[in-house]
Amino acid sequence: MYRYDDFDHAFLAERNRQFRAQVERRLDGSLTEDEFRPLRLMNGLYLQLHAYMLRVAIPYGSLNPGQMRVLADIADRWDKGYGHFTTRQNIQYNWPRLTDVPDMLDALAKVGLHAIQTSGNTIRNVTSDHFAGAAADEIADPRPYAELIRQWSTDHPEFQFLPRKFKVAVTGSEIDRAVTRAHDIGLRMVRKHGAVGFEVIVGGGLGRTPMIGKVLRDFLPVPDLLPYLEAVVSTYNLLGRRDNKYKARIKITVHENGIERIRELVDARFAELRPNFDAAETVLHLARISAMFKGPDLQQADDGAYHAARQADPVFRAWADTNLHAHRDASHAIVTVSLKAHGATPGDATSDQMRALADLAEAYGYGEIRISHEQNVILPHVHRADLPALHAVLRAHGLATANAGLLSDIIACPGMDYCALATARSIPVAQEIATHFEALKLEHEIGPLKIKISGCINACGHHHVGHIGILGLDRAGVENYQITLGGDGSEDAALGDRTGPGFAYDQIVPAIERILRAYLDLRNDPAETFLQTYKRVGLAPFKTALYTQEQADAA
Amino acid sequence: MPARPFSKVVTANALIDGDVVYLDAAGAWVGTLNAAQVFTDKDSANEALTRAQARSHEVVGCYLADVDVTEAGLAPTHFREEFRRRGPSNYAHGKQATAKGSPHVSL
Numbered sequence: 284m285y286r287y288d289d290f291d292h293a294f295l296a297e298r299n300r301q302f303r304a305q306v307e308r309r310l311d312g313s314l315t316e317d318e319f320r321p322l323r324l325m326n327g328l329y330l331q332l333h334a335y336m337l338r339v340a341i342p343y344g345s346l347n348p349g350q351m352r353v354l355a356d357i358a359d360r361w362d363k364g365y366g367h368f369t370t371r372q373n374i375q376y377n378w379p380r381l382t383d384v385p386d387m388l389d390a391l392a393k394v395g396l397h398a399i400q401t402s403g404n405t406i407r408n409v410t411s412d413h414f415a416g417a418a419a420d421e422i423a424d425p426r427p428y429a430e431l432i433r434q435w436s437t438d439h440p441e442f443q444f445l446p447r448k449f450k451v452a453v454t455g456s457e458i459d460r461a462v463t464r465a466h467d468i469g470l471r472m473v474r475k476h477g478a479v480g481f482e483v484i485v486g487g488g489l490g491r492t493p494m495i496g497k498v499l500r501d502f503l504p505v506p507d508l509l510p511y512l513e514a515v516v517s518t519y520n521l522l523g524r525r526d527n528k529y530k531a532r533i534k535i536t537v538h539e540n541g542i543e544r545i546r547e548l549v550d551a552r553f554a555e556l557r558p559n560f561d562a563a564e565t566v567l568h569l570a571r572i573s574a575m576f577k578g579p580d581l582q583q584a585d586d587g588a589y590h591a592a593r594q595a596d597p598v599f600r601a602w603a604d605t606n607l608h609a610h611r612d613a614s615h616a617i618v619t620v621s622l623k624a625h626g627a628t629p630g631d632a633t634s635d636q637m638r639a640l641a642d643l644a645e646a647y648g649y650g651e652i653r654i655s656h657e658q659n660v661i662l663p664h665v666h667r668a669d670l671p672a673l674h675a676v677l678r679a680h681g682l683a684t685a686n687a688g689l690l691s692d693i694i695a696c697p698g699m700d701y702c703a704l705a706t707a708r709s710i711p712v713a714q715e716i717a718t719h720f721e722a723l724k725l726e727h728e729i730g731p732l733k734i735k736i737s738g739c740i741n742a743c744g745h746h747h748v749g750h751i752g753i754l755g756l757d758r759a760g761v762e763n764y765q766i767t768l769g770g771d772g773s774e775d776a777a778l779g780d781r782t783g784p785g786f787a788y789d790q791i792v793p794a795i796e797r798i799l800r801a802y803l804d805l806r807n808d809p810a811e812t813f814l815q816t817y818k819r820v821g822l823a824p825f826k827t828a829l830y831t832q833e834q835a836d837a838a
Numbered sequence: 839m840p841a842r843p844f845s846k847v848v849t850a851n852a853l854i855d856g857d858v859v860y861l862d863a864a865g866a867w868v869g870t871l872n873a874a875q876v877f878t879d880k881d882s883a884n885e886a887l888t889r890a891q892a893r894s895h896e897v898v899g900c901y902l903a904d905v906d907v908t909e910a911g912l913a914p915t916h917f918r919e920e921f922r923r924r925g926p927s928n929y930a931h932g933k934q935a936t937a938k939g940s941p942h943v944s945l
Contacts, residue, residue: 310895333925334851708921
C-alpha cells in the first residue's frame with residue numbers, strides 16, 4: 284500500500300487546518316453559506332435530507348486494517364455506528380455535525396485518509412479494480428498508476444473549477460471490474476510489443492445522458508500518462524460547456540465535437556505539455572510507488588482444511604462457490620465479503636463489522652482490504668486453508684452471505700432516504716427484492732445477475748449498466764420505477780433498454796419477479812445466464828411478461 | 839380537482855447538525871412539523887421566508903413547503919417532505935429516534 288511521506292502528511296494537515304478555519308468563519312458569520320458551500324464540497328461535506336454527509340475517499344479502494352479501524356472509530360464517535368460504502372469506492376457518514384467534521388478529518392489524516400475532491404467540479408477519487416494485485420487475469424497492478432493520478436490531480440491548480448465533476452477509473456486486467464467505459468476517462472492496461480501502456484477511453488458516463496466511452500488513444504506509453512491526462516482534462520476545461528449543467532460533462536463535449544476533433548485538440552495540447560513533464564522522473568516515481576504495492580509473500584500450506592470443510596459443511600460450500608474468485612496463486616483465493624445480507628442496506632457496515640474485517644485481514648489476509656464499487660469488502664489474499672476459519676468469523680458478524688454476483692448482491696444508491704437530489708427511494712426497493720427472492724429460494728437457481736438501483740437520474744446506482752436496472756423517479760408526486768434490461772458494466776459495456784412505462788413502489792418487486800420467471804422459462808439451460816438469454820431473445824418476450832401479466836392482474 | 843388552499847410552512851436544515859427544522863409562530867426553529875406555523879396567504883409566507891433566509895447563522899436552505907391541515911395535524915403533501923419529517927426508512931434514525939412514543943409511519 285502507498286505510505287504517506289512527510290510531504291503528504293504536511294499537505295493534509297495544512298488542508299485540514301484551512302477547513303477548520305473555514306468552518307469557524309462560517310459559524311461566526313464571516314462566510315455566507317454561498318461562500319462556504321464550495322469549500323465544504325471540496326472537502327467532501329454535503330448537506331443532505333436529514334443531516335450533513337461526509338464522503339471519505341478510499342483511493343482505488345485499498346485500505347489497511349489500521350485505516351479500517353479508524354473508519355469504525357469515526358462511525359462510533361461522530362456518527363451512528365455505521366458507514367455506507369459507495370459505488371465510487373468511498374465511505375459516507377450520514378449524520379456528522381458540522382462542528383465535528385474538522386476533528387473527523389484530522390482523525391482520518393492520521394492514517395492517511397481524506398475527503399478531498401470527493402465532491403465539487405474536480406477530478407474525483409480515482410477508482411480501480413477491487414481485485415487489483417490479486418486477480419489471476421491481471422497484466423499488472425493498476426493501483427500504482429491510480430496513486431500517481433491521485434497525486435497529480437489532488438489540488439491541481441488548473442482543475443479545481445472544471446465545467447463539471449470528472450471521474451477516472453483504472454484497470455489492469457482485460458476483465459473490466461472498474462466500469463472503465465462509464466467514466467470520464469477510463470484507463471485500460473494493455474500490452475504492446477512487450478511494453479505496458481494504457482488504452483485511453485474518454486467520454487463515458489451514466490446519469491441523465493448515458494454514454495459508453497470511446498477510445499481516444501489505443502496505446503499510451505506509461506511515461507506519457509500524466510501529460511496526456513493533463514492534455515485531456517485541459518482540453519475539456521476549455522471546451523466543456525459551462526452554460527448548461529446538464530451538458531457540462533466531457534461525454535457531451537465528446538458527443539458534440541466528435542472524437543476526431545477531441546483527439547486533434549488533445550494531441551495538440553499534449554505536444555505543448557509533454558516537454559514540461561519529466562518522463563524519466565515519472566518512471567522513477569512510479570517505481571517508488573510500485574515498490575509500496577508489492578504483494579505479500581504468499582505462504583504455502585496444506586489446504587486440506589478447505590476441502591474438508593467443503594465436504595462437511597454445505598453452508599461453507601455455498602459461500603465458497605459464490606464468494607471466492609481465482610487468485611493468481613492457486614493456493615490462495617480472493618474473498619468477497621458481502622455487505623448485502625438479505626434485507627440489509629446495500630453497502631452498509633457497522634463499526635463492529637469494520638473492526639472484525641480489520642482483524643480478519645490481519646489474521647488471514649496479509650493485512651489487505653479492498654472496497655469494491657459493487658459495495659462489498661474484498662479480502663484479496665486469503666490462503667485456502669484459512670477459509671473455513673475466516674468463514675466462521677464472518678458468519679458470527681453477519682458477513683457470510685453467499686450471494687456475490689447473485690440477485691441480492693444489489694447496488695443501490697442512498698436514494699430518498701438520505702440524498703437531497705433523489706427523486707425516489709432505492710434502499711427499501713433493494714431490501715424488498717432481496718428478501719422476496721430469498722423467501723422464494725430462487726436466487727441460486729437464477730444464477731449470475733446484477734441488479735442496480737438509482738434513486739434519481741444521476742445514476743449513482745449505475746442502473747444503466749445493470750442486467751436489470753431500476754430508476755426511481757417522481758411522477759406527479761408519487762414514486763415510480765422505470766426498468767431497463769440488458770445493461771452491462773463489464774468489458775462488453777452496454778446500456779440497458781427501457782422496458783416501457785414505470786411501476787409504482789408496491790409494484791416494482793412483482794415486476795422484477797415477472798421478468799425473472801420469464802427468464803427461467805426462456806433460458807436454453809441453467810448455464811445460460813440472464814444476460815446471455817437477454818442478448819439471445821431481446822426485449823420483446825420480457826416486455827410481454829412484464830406488461831401483459833400486469834394487465835391480467837389489473838383486470 | 840379544485841386547487842388546494844394555500845398552506846405552507848417555512849422549513850430548512852439547522853446549520854450545525856443539519857436536522858430538518860420548521861419555523862413556529864414565535865419565530866423559533868422547531869424539529870416537529872406539527873409545531874410549525876402555517877401560512878395561508880402568499881404575501882405573509884414570502885415575507886416569513888425572507889426573514890428566515892436572513893437567519894443564515896442558524897439555518898441553511900430555507901424554503902416554503904406545502905402542508906395539508908388535517909384533523910391529525912399538519913401533513914406533508916409530497917413524499918419528500920414526509921421523509922424529511924420522519925427520517926430514513928432503513929433505520930429508526932433521525933427524528934424517529936428522537937421523537938419518543940411517536941408511532942412509526944409506514945409509507
